[in-house]
Amino acid sequence: MRTLIKNGTIITAIDEFVGDVLIEGEKIVAVGTKLDAIADEIVDAKGKYVLPGGVDQHVHYSFEFKGERVRGFETSNAAVAGGTTTVVEFVNQEQGKGMADTIFDMDKKEVSNQAMADYSYHAVVCDPVDATFEEINDLPSKGISTVKLFMAYKGMPFHSDDEALYKALKSAKEAGVTVMVHCENADVIDLLQKKMISEGKTDPYYHAVSRPERVELEATQRVINLAAMVGAPVYIVHVTAESVMESIRSAKNEGLPVYGETCVQYLMLDEDDLAKPNFEGAKYVMSPALRTKSDQEALWQAVDNGWLNAISTDHCGFDWKSQKHMGVNDFTNIPNGAPGVENRLGILWTYGVNTGKLSKQRFVDLFATTPAKNMGLDHCKGHIGVGMDADIVIYDPNGSSVISNENSLHGVDYSTFEGYKQDGKVAKVFLRGKLVVDEGAFIGEKGDGKFIPGKPFALC
Amino acid sequence: MRTLIKNGTIITAIDEFVGDVLIEGEKIVAVGTKLDAIADEIVDAKGKYVLPGGVDQHVHYSFEFKGERVRGFETSNAAVAGGTTTVVEFVNQEQGKGMADTIFDMDKKEVSNQAMADYSYHAVVCDPVDATFEEINDLPSKGISTVKLFMAYKGMPFHSDDEALYKALKSAKEAGVTVMVHCENADVIDLLQKKMISEGKTDPYYHAVSRPERVELEATQRVINLAAMVGAPVYIVHVTAESVMESIRSAKNEGLPVYGETCVQYLMLDEDDLAKPNFEGAKYVMSPALRTKSDQEALWQAVDNGWLNAISTDHCGFDWKSQKHMGVNDFTNIPNGAPGVENRLGILWTYGVNTGKLSKQRFVDLFATTPAKNMGLDHCKGHIGVGMDADIVIYDPNGSSVISNENSLHGVDYSTFEGYKQDGKVAKVFLRGKLVVDEGAFIGEKGDGKFIPGKPFALC
Amino acid sequence: MRTLIKNGTIITAIDEFVGDVLIEGEKIVAVGTKLDAIADEIVDAKGKYVLPGGVDQHVHYSFEFKGERVRGFETSNAAVAGGTTTVVEFVNQEQGKGMADTIFDMDKKEVSNQAMADYSYHAVVCDPVDATFEEINDLPSKGISTVKLFMAYKGMPFHSDDEALYKALKSAKEAGVTVMVHCENADVIDLLQKKMISEGKTDPYYHAVSRPERVELEATQRVINLAAMVGAPVYIVHVTAESVMESIRSAKNEGLPVYGETCVQYLMLDEDDLAKPNFEGAKYVMSPALRTKSDQEALWQAVDNGWLNAISTDHCGFDWKSQKHMGVNDFTNIPNGAPGVENRLGILWTYGVNTGKLSKQRFVDLFATTPAKNMGLDHCKGHIGVGMDADIVIYDPNGSSVISNENSLHGVDYSTFEGYKQDGKVAKVFLRGKLVVDEGAFIGEKGDGKFIPGKPFALC
Amino acid sequence: MRTLIKNGTIITAIDEFVGDVLIEGEKIVAVGTKLDAIADEIVDAKGKYVLPGGVDQHVHYSFEFKGERVRGFETSNAAVAGGTTTVVEFVNQEQGKGMADTIFDMDKKEVSNQAMADYSYHAVVCDPVDATFEEINDLPSKGISTVKLFMAYKGMPFHSDDEALYKALKSAKEAGVTVMVHCENADVIDLLQKKMISEGKTDPYYHAVSRPERVELEATQRVINLAAMVGAPVYIVHVTAESVMESIRSAKNEGLPVYGETCVQYLMLDEDDLAKPNFEGAKYVMSPALRTKSDQEALWQAVDNGWLNAISTDHCGFDWKSQKHMGVNDFTNIPNGAPGVENRLGILWTYGVNTGKLSKQRFVDLFATTPAKNMGLDHCKGHIGVGMDADIVIYDPNGSSVISNENSLHGVDYSTFEGYKQDGKVAKVFLRGKLVVDEGAFIGEKGDGKFIPGKPFALC
Ligand SMILES: [Zn+2]
Ligand SMILES: [Zn+2]
Ligand SMILES: [Zn+2]
Ligand SMILES: [Zn+2]
Ligand SMILES: [Zn+2]
Ligand SMILES: [Zn+2]
Ligand SMILES: [Zn+2]
Ligand SMILES: [Zn+2]
Known part of the structure; x- marks a missing residue:
């Protein structure tokens, strides 16, 4: 069966044209x-934009902080409703267990049957024994081509010292793991x-x-110097x-x-948000x-310039x-992190594209194309191109709405961007050719999301 | 009539896939x-690569140096045979005459009936009177969206001082001229x-x-400071x-x-080439x-990184x-410049792509896509995309040859890259859908090339 | 006759101690x-500070701007009263005349018999003919070891283009002229x-x-690049x-x-001073x-750090x-420049040393020691040291006053620092051993000042 | 008793003149x-140079490496014979003992009665408990105004992690300790x-x-960032x-x-010295x-420019x-360090001053004046000035010799600069007015050296 998305304004990282996208099965076969005929x-x-489904290379659906755990893949419809069709999840290695085993045990248990977006995995080094660094060599064969280390969080299992960083970099270099x-x-x-x-x-x-x-x-x-060595x-x-x-930039x-x-x-x-009264800052x-307004400007310039x-x-x-309030008397007990996967497209479109800070091409690049490359997923994700997975967002630029947690699917009791205006809306989303959002509503099912192996040597 | 270029490996600035390009008339209608069917x-x-026709944003088909004139558009088949389907020509303003008039008088006289590649124009400011700087405002309406000034060449009409530079920048900014x-x-x-x-x-x-x-x-x-002001x-x-x-890079x-x-x-x-004996250096x-080998490396890195x-x-x-020898007793009389339009693809493919210095995507970007953008020609040139002009190069990567002036079409008595190896060859070239190179041989006609107006505000 | 300045706090560019300075004739013979005995x-x-007499390497006692001329050496007692015992004057070459001839004719006519401070000369290139650049080689033998060029002031005789700059740098390098x-x-x-x-x-x-x-x-x-070449x-x-x-700093x-x-x-x-109403800005x-407050801070840091x-x-x-008002309807006719030679010590002491921006050592270095070195005058000027000219300021740090033009000797009808507070005061000044300021009052005579030849190769 | 060193060429960090230095007791009273009379x-x-006695701010007379200990203060006559009259020794804190106690117990036991040069101390943090960081506040009152931490040497007691560094910096800032x-x-x-x-x-x-x-x-x-915080x-x-x-430099x-x-x-x-055969490299x-020749050049430029x-x-x-050979089968067991205190003046004079890399003033500044300032010793050391300790070197610039361990006093069985030429020689040295080197021979006694307390806030 061939579906033709017709007459949309197609945006890629380098062009924009009115045309059609032809889907056959899970793939784009022509543009x-x-x-x-x-x-x-x-x-x-x-009158609408046809965008590649977003790739969010940095999400946490299994993170725990002092015993508290985030909402999981059962809320990944929020990503899809927000135009992100692929997420890459950080999985903290269990002590005494291999990274891949940790990942695929979890995958079996709570991801593969729950995911509504496609997904890939980062392995987080938590047990810095030799076996762990050796395992890095095997990860690509299992579709894991990135490892993560935390230099922060002294005393927590996921903290890494310079020895661990160096060893991880060493193994990773040989394996093509980022x-x-x-x-x-x-x-x-x-x-x-x-x-x-x-x-x-x-x-x-x-x-x-x-x-x-x-501190950042x-x-x-430090890590730039270690990597350089x-x-x-x-x-x-x-x-x-x-x-x-x-x-x-200097290193580059x-x-x-x-x-x-x-x-x-x-x-x-910015840091003013953290100062909000009544423990609102905890959000x-x-x-x-968070930093300053001047840093925001520098970062907009940085993403625009690559x-x-x-x-x-x-x-x-x-x-x-129930969770952030753990730290009501001690900010160090506030679980770190905030939800946002649902709002990435809307916020970037409204405050990036529509303000002129980003061209539509640059937006697509930052939202989908380059994240897919970074993750070794560009053989099938991140781009409206022939042979790519038919992950497609039809974005209606007309109208505007206000972000509100009521309308969110992320399963959290607040929204990080509550009250922010959003221009336009996600009208339809295709996930590998299947229509999973229609008229702005999620219509997919748990298990629609599939594990996508990342290829090694993405940044070499 | 619809022609399908089938089963090639299509390269764009961001992707690579085996597929087909469908041409209807002068345009690409599907990929x-x-x-x-x-x-x-x-x-x-x-087994071949399908590349966008090259855009060479810097050629001289009408330059004169101390009374000597270069080969003109009657040799532009060399560009096409070398995979470059669009060239942008610098036209020195005649004293006392408008820039556009200079350009289009020349166009009529010796370009439109001779050109075998598509072309656009840069206006070179040579008569720095107020009328010239005012004319800059009108250039975009005539399809001229770039002006050029020479800071070098003291005493020649095309030399510009800081006043001229400043005035040109001022007018250009308003007009969207680069x-x-x-x-x-x-x-x-x-x-x-x-x-x-x-x-x-x-x-x-x-x-x-x-x-x-x-001196460079x-x-x-200096000009960065002037432009910044x-x-x-x-x-x-x-x-x-x-x-x-x-x-x-620092300015950026x-x-x-x-x-x-x-x-x-x-x-x-590099500078060693200039030291070749028997006046060979004049070439x-x-x-x-020319500079040093270390500069070459820095430049390869620079183009790779953008x-x-x-x-x-x-x-x-x-x-x-007949011409370089004017300066046999005085290098200042040697006409400045060397031919190269025919070898750009072959050299960059061989010494850039095949050595790993450039990815194929980056090559296409530097060879066609971004030059087209720089020139305001990206509405139709520089990219294999839907709606673009069907300027297509089929590059056969197999085999290799040696660059020799005997086999060149540029009408000059020497080749700058004589003796350099070239991997692969240009097999076919389409210019706006017309087959103009076949089996490596130019089969087009004078006048096949068309003036392509550049749009303003390309770099704003 | 030997005079002992006793029990002062002596400050040099590197130390500070309570002690005595012994003067014999024009020289310091012991510290x-x-x-x-x-x-x-x-x-x-x-209870007072004993400082070297100041060296002001940049003064104009003969400058003309559109026919208007500054006050001359007949007002150089102002320098001395302000603790500056040596000034270096810029003399604009007369058209068609040698630089040294211009200087020494002027010296004879209006300087040697008028000067109340010691002085040296910079030759300003105004007639950029070959003879002028050749003359640079002879200047050091006449005690002139600096030449000046103006890149600004288009159309005025003292403007220099890049050719003049390059030629001057070339000759100067060989001659050891700065x-x-x-x-x-x-x-x-x-x-x-x-x-x-x-x-x-x-x-x-x-x-x-x-x-x-x-523009600066x-x-x-530009000139850094020219000098580097x-x-x-x-x-x-x-x-x-x-x-x-x-x-x-980067060049260094x-x-x-x-x-x-x-x-x-x-x-x-800063620029706000220029915006003062009623043509006060012209001062x-x-x-x-003048620039911004942020530039001021950067400059204080720069002088502190060298x-x-x-x-x-x-x-x-x-x-x-009578003079600035020439430009009352057109700022371009306002003669450029402002008086200040009398206030250098007081201002730098008050706003530099007493605010902690400069140590006393650093102050002495910037006020006297390094300017003397820059000018090739350090064989006799800029330092309280054995064998040096006995140019000595006794500065009483007690009390404070307000700068007012009424109390100024510079012969101008306004003071650039009118109303600024000054901590302490110049109590006594010795010029080559002669007491020329006593109890704060100038008691020297016209002609006390002597030409001090500058030695070449000061900055090589 | 007053001694006059007469007619020497006196060098300070800013001047040079032929003159006399008058010593009374331990002090310079006039220049x-x-x-x-x-x-x-x-x-x-x-015909000789009169220089301030050198201050070597970095020596090890008590260092131990894997149980091996360096030659101690009983060899400090080598410093003096080489023109260095003050050394600053690093004393590693004993576990469980205060830094000052460690230092002054050692002082009593093996320094005060042995030292032939004046000396001061750096406290090396080895026991990073709170009491240690608190003790930093008390050090200046005991004449210790510098602490040292080692980021290297994992697993050794003197290694410090970031926590220790941060705490030390924090205490030190308040105490004025460097x-x-x-x-x-x-x-x-x-x-x-x-x-x-x-x-x-x-x-x-x-x-x-x-x-x-x-790694350096x-x-x-890292430590620049910690200090900045x-x-x-x-x-x-x-x-x-x-x-x-x-x-x-960038941080500055x-x-x-x-x-x-x-x-x-x-x-x-440079690193080639490490490659010398027959275990000579161990020296x-x-x-x-050691690094490369290109680093050497950069370092010469760096010291010249400050x-x-x-x-x-x-x-x-x-x-x-007996000691370096511990590591004959494993370089990690070679005790780290090499002797050099005796050769600093000779080497810097020969390869710095006499090659034109350093002016004599700059040499004196780097050899004596600024080290004294860095250490808070400039109230009495590092400079030929009124009120300073009469630590004076008379350097005879005539003749040259070859550095040889035979002629060394440092008590080590090899010389780091064996075979290097040395221009001129140390003729006489006065230590606080006492003649301790005469005709090139050390004639002082054990115990001549005295502890010189360092003042705090030297670099604030
Ligand atoms: Zn994270
Ligand atoms: Zn994180
Ligand atoms: Zn050109
Ligand atoms: Zn050019
Ligand atoms: Zn001036
Ligand atoms: Zn000026
Ligand atoms: Zn050390
Ligand atoms: Zn060390």
């Missing part, structure tokens, strides 16, 4: 005009947290004070500050394979912390009432 | 697979030339000594040196709309001068015997 | 304690001035608008802006012999123009009423 | 000419050492391979590489109080490791035969 069914997209790093200096944060608490500074705002920009800058420079590529996640971005200018992403919230929110407790190459969400669904 | 004729491209600049300090070159000649240093090699890297660096920094974009042509590239990092290209020869040749007399965004040829067809 | 006369300096450059892009200023006037923007404030920071930055980068040192006068200072970091000064007014005043019309190595005054005594 | 005794220095840091990434070195040994790469040369430049660069950037000054010891120096350009020294060996030797095993502000020796006297 053009005058293709009616070879189509069985026609979907009219006139190392992603959460860059913050763990020791300094630990000291500043203790200082804050000892001084009675327990409010959410002190989260930011306890992890200033330089230091760790970023190994000769390995490295990917810096969730860059929040101009100085950090400049470190990455030196010829080093150093890359980074930022996230929607770092482009839109914005995430790491690294100094950072993806905009993710770091989606992390903790409830405010 | 996909399984399109046979709607095609009238089929061209088999199996200012392109040849950056070299005219005063210093003039002094050094006189010094060389007075010391009896008359050989071609002293051409390089008389225009060292810093200084002028580049005006708030205008500026495009630096033929960047030859690492330091110059770094100036452009500051947020300024500053861009630059390099040329094939600066990636491949390589061009401005700016710090420079196009690779042109600065094609300039002077004969060695 | 120490317990020297009474070998002294004939004792001057008590207890080239000093006033860096502003003449063409752009000329265009912006015409634009302002044509738009009716005639007030003094538009002086700043017509010569923005980038551009010219600075020649391999000559270059000294950038009156740096006003952070960006310009950074250019100089590259290993180039590039140096610069700033002036008191750029540390203290602050000088070139380059990124700039002297603080001069660019003293230029035009009357407000 | 001048014609002081015979007030002197009791005259020492003729005609933190000095040995910057190398401990984890990476540890991994690379194990790798080398496991691969059978046991020769001294692999010492350098196991601690590449980037990384740690330097605290707002504390930081002093980077023994900078070996251009990149590291550039990091320090940002306005941060970051400083650094290099050592004689990093200016003179050059020190940390950080980007680094002292040249120390990191003197460390291990015997080659």
Whole structure:
């Protein structure tokens, strides 16, 4: 069966034209005009944009923080309703267990039967024994081509020291696995947290004070040096500050394979949000912390110029009432993270494309095309092109609405972007050719999402 | 009539897939697979690459130097045979005459009836009176959206001082015209030339000594500052040196709309070529001068990373015997420039793609896609996409040959890349749907090439 | 006769101690304690600072602007009363006359018999013929070891183009002469001035608008490149802006012999002063123009760190009423420059030393020691050391006063720093051993000042 | 009793003149000419240089490495014979004992009665408990105003992690204590050492391979970030590489109080020395490791320009035969360090001053004046000035010799600079007015050296 999405304005990372997309089964088989003759069914997209389904390379559907766990893949319809058809999940290795085993046990148990978006996995190194670093060599054969390490979070199992980082980079380089790093200096944060608490500074705002920009800058420079010694590529996640971005850019200018992403919230929110009264600030407790308006501007410029190459969400669904409130008397107990996977397209379209900060091409690149490349998923994801999976968003640019948690599917009791205006809306979404959003409503099913193996050597 | 180029490996600036391109009349109407049913004729491209026709944004078919004139559009079949289907020609304004009038009088007289490639024009400011700067406002309506100024060449009509540069940038900004600049300090070159000649240093090699890297660096920094004061974009042509590239990159990092290209020869040749005995060096007399091997490496890295965004040829067809020899006793009389339009694809494929310095995507971007954008031609040129002109190169990667002037069409008595190996060959070229190269041989006709108007605001 | 200045706190560029200075004739013969036995006369300096007499490397006692001339050496007692015992005067070459002849004719006529401070000369290239550049070789033998060129002031005789700059740098390098450059892009200023006037923007404030920071930055980068090509040192006068200072610092970091000064007014005043109503702004019309408070901070940091190595005054005594008012309807006719030679010590002490921005050592270095070195005068000037000229200031740090033109000796009808507080005061000044200021009053005579030849190769 | 050193060429950090130095007791009381009348005794220095006694801010007379201990203060006559009259010793805190107690117990036991040079102390943090960081506040009152931490040496007691660094910086900032840091990434070195040994790469040369430049660069950037967060000054010891120096310079350009020294060996030797056969390379095993000739050039430029502000020796006297040979089968067991305190003046004079790399003033500044300032010793050390300690070197510039261990006093069985030529020689040395070297021979006694307390807030 061949479906023709007809007369839409098709946007890729490099072009824009009115035309048709022909889908056969799960794949795009042609892009053009005058293709009616070879189509069985026609979907009219006139006056609408036809975009590749988004790839969010940074989500958390299984993260735990001091015993609290985020909403899982049973809420992944939120991603799809928001135009993101592929998510890449970080899975923390269980102590004493292999990374792949941790991942695929979880996959079997709670992902493959629940996922409503396609998905891939990052392995998070939590047990820094030799076997773990050796296992990195085997990951690509199982479709896992990225590992992540956390430089922050002193004392937690997922914290990595320089030895672990170096060993991971070493193995990864040989295996073609990309190392992603959460860059913050763990020791300094630990000291500043203790200082804050000892001084009675327990409010959410002190989260930011306890992890200033330089803790991120230091760790970023450190891992760039480690990667340079190994000769390995490295990917810096969730860059929040101009100085950090400049470190990455300088490294690239030196010829080093150093890359980074930022996230929607770092482009839109700032430390003032953390200062909101009545524990509202807790909604914005995430790491690294929100920065300043001047950093926002620098980050918009950075994504526009390619100094950072993806905009993710770091989606992390903790409830405010039942979970964030753990830290009501001590910000260090507030689970870190905020939801956002549902709003990425709408926010970037409204505040990026419609303000002129990003061209539509650049938006598509940051939203889908380059994240797919970064993850080794570009053989099938991230682009409206021949042979690609038919993951397609029909975006109706008309009208506008207000983001409200009531209308959200993410299963969390608050929305990070509550009250923000959104221009246009996701009208339809196809996931590998299947219509899963229609007239703005999710109509897919649990299990529609499929594991997509990532290929190695994506950033070499 | 619909022609289907079938089963080729199609390369765009962002993807690569085996598929078909469907042409109707002058346009590409679809890209996909399984399109046979709607095609009238089929061209088999199996095992070959299907590339967009090249766009060379920097050629000289009408340049004069001390009374000597280059080969004109009657040799533009060389471009096409080499896979370049669109060239952009610099036309020096005649004194006392409007830029557009100069261009279109020439167009009528010697271009429209001769051209075998499509073409567009840059207006070169030579008569820096107020009327000239005012005319810049009218150029886009005539399809001219770039002007060029020369900071070098003291005493020649096409030399511009800072006043002219500033005025041009000012008008251009308002009109959406891009200012392109040849950056070299005219005063210093003039002094050094006189010094060389007075010391009896008359050989071609002293051409390089008389225009060292810093003359280019200084002028580049100067025009960046001028453009920044005006708030205008500026495009630096033929960047030859690492330091110059770094100036452009720094300006971009500051947020300024500053861009630059390099040329094939600066990636491949160096000052040693200028030192060849028996006046062979004269073949390589061009401005700016050839630099060092270390600059070559920096430039390859720059084009790969997008710090420079196009690779042109600065094609300039002077004969060695009858024309370059004017300067046999005085290098300052050697006409500046060298031919190259025919070899751009072959050289970049062989020494860029096949050495791993450029991905095939990046090659296409630098060879066709971004030059088309820079010139305001991307509405129809530079990309294998729906609605684009059917300018298509079928490149057969098999086999290799040696570049030799005997086999060249450029009408010049020497080849800049004589003896260089070339992997693969141009098998077929379509120009707006018409087959103009077949089995490697040019089969088009004079007049096949058409003027393509450039749209303004390309780099804003 | 031996005079002992006793028990003062002696400050040099590297130390500070309570002790005595022994003077014999014109020279310092010893520095120490317990020297009474070998002294004939004792001057008590207890509780006061003993400083080297200041060296102001940048003053104008003979400048003309559109026919108007500044106050001359008959007002040089102002320098001395303000603690500056040596000034270096810029003498514009007369057309068709040698630089040395211009200087020494003037010296005879109006300097040697008038000067109350010691003085040296800079030769300003105004007639860029070959003979002028050749003459540079002879200057050191006549005690002239610096030449100056103006990149600004299009159309005026003292404007220099790149050819003149290059030739001057070339000759100067061989002769060991230091080239000093006033860096502003003449063409752009000329265009912006015409634009302002044509738009009716005639007030003094538009002086700043017509010569923005980038005109200074551009010219600075240009001359750095020219000097680098020649391999000559270059000294950038009156740096006003952070960006310009950074250019100089970067050049130094590259290993180039590039140096610069700033002036008191750029540390203290800003563009708001130019906006003062009732033509008061004209008092602050000088070139380059005053900048912003943020530039002031950057410049204080720069002098503290040695990124700039002297603080001069660019003293230029035009009357407000009779001379600055020439430009009452057209700011381009306002003579450029402002007086300040009398206030350098007081202002830098009060706003530099007493605010902690400069140590006393650093102050002495910027006020006297390094300017003397820059000028080739350090064989006798700028330092309280054995064998040096006995140019000594006894500064009483107690009390404070307000700067007022009434109390000034500079012969101009306004003071640039009117109303500014000054901590302490100049109590006594010795000029080559002669007491010329006592109890704060000038008691010297015309002709006390002597020409001090500058030695070549000061900055090599 | 007053002694007059007469007619020498006196060099300070800013001047040079022929004159006399008058000593009374331990102090310099006057500098001048014609002081015979007030002197009791005259020492003729005609034709010789009169220099301040050197201050070596970085020596090890008590260092232990895997149970082996260096030669102690009983060999400090070597320093004096080499023109260094003050040394600053690093004392590793004993576990469970206060830093001051460790220092002064040692002082009593083996320093005060042995020292032949004046000395001061750095406290090395080895027991990172709270009491240690609190003790930092008390150190200045005991004359200890610097603490040192080692980022290298994983697993050894003197290794510090980021927590210790941060805490030390915090306390030090308040106390005015300067933190000095040995910057190398401990984890990476540890991994690379194990790798080398496991691969059978046991020769001294692999010492350098196991601690590449980037381990130093990384740690330097890290501690700069930590210091910036605290707002504390930081002093980077023994900078070996251009990149590291550039990091320090950039930090300074940002306005941060970051400083650094290099050592004689990093200016003179390189990794080739480590490759010498027959275990000769072990003589050059020190940390950080020797680098390249290109780094040497960058370091010469850095000290000349003040980007680094002292040249120390990191003197460390291990015997080659009995001690270095511990590591004959495993370079990680070679005690780190090399002797050099005796050769600093001779080497810097010969290869710095006499080659034109350093002016004599700059040499004095790097050798004595600024080290004294860095250490808070400038109230009495580092300068030939009134009121200073009469620590004076009379250097005879005539003749030359060859450095040979036979003629050395350092008590070690090899000389780091064996065979290097030395121009001139130390003729006489006065230590606080006492003649301790005469005709090149040491004539002082054990116990002549005195503890000199350092004042706090030296680098604030
Ligand atoms: Zn994270
Ligand atoms: Zn995350
Ligand atoms: Zn050109
Ligand atoms: Zn050209
Ligand atoms: Zn000036
Ligand atoms: Zn001036
Ligand atoms: Zn060390
Ligand atoms: Zn040491």
